[in-house]
Amino acid sequence: MGNFLVALSQNIILVTVVTAWITAQILKFFTTYxxxxxxxxxxxxxxxxxxxxHTALVVSLASAIGFHDGVESSLFTVAVVLAGIVMYDAAGVRHAAGKQAKVINQLVRDLKVEHKIRDTRLKELLGHTPLEVLGGALLGFGIAYGFHLFYW
Known part of the structure; x- marks a missing residue:
């Protein structure tokens, strides 16, 4: 098991991706504050x-693969397509679902006053604005580029 963990820690692409995700989550905490x-x-x-x-993770993955294997590699193509799907979902589908949850929550609050209705609050912060997706993309690329400069 120890050799496996050492091998994982030496996988520079995995370390890049995990670093991008953790950094984004920490930044999210501070920007919300x-x-x-x-x-x-x-x-x-x-x-x-x-x-x-999510965007920081997939963009750092695609960028790290591009730096490591070259942008002409098949793996880079797969990673770019995956990143596009995740970014579209984050800014499109999940953002719209969050807006719908907000409206439904307001309806439940309004109905609760007049009727006995069980309050099941839906999570409203599901997706991202295009600016939040762009921020994640820039962060992911920047971290992958930094790892590329210092570790490859």
Whole structure:
């Protein structure tokens, strides 16, 4: 087991991706604090917020593969397609689902006043704005580039 963990820690692409994800989650915690002036520990692991950690992860993956294997490699192509799907989902589908959850939550609050209705609050912060996705993409690329400069 020890050799396996050592081998994982020496996989520079994996280390790059994990670093990008952790950095994005930590930044998300601080940007939420600066915006709302309150500590929200859930931002360290939750979806939504600035920057998009999913985007940082997949862009750092695609970039690291591009730096390591070359942009003409098949693996780079797969990673770029994956990154595009994740970014589209983050800014499109999940963002729209979050907006719908907000409307449904308001309807439940309004109905609760007049009727006996069980309050099941839906999570509203699911997706990202295009700016949050862009922030994640820049962060992911920057971290991959930094690893490329210092470790390859």
């Amino acid at each position: 600066l915006k709302n002036k309150e500590i929200n520990i859930e931002r360290l692991i939750g979806a939504g917020g600035m920057p998009s950690s």
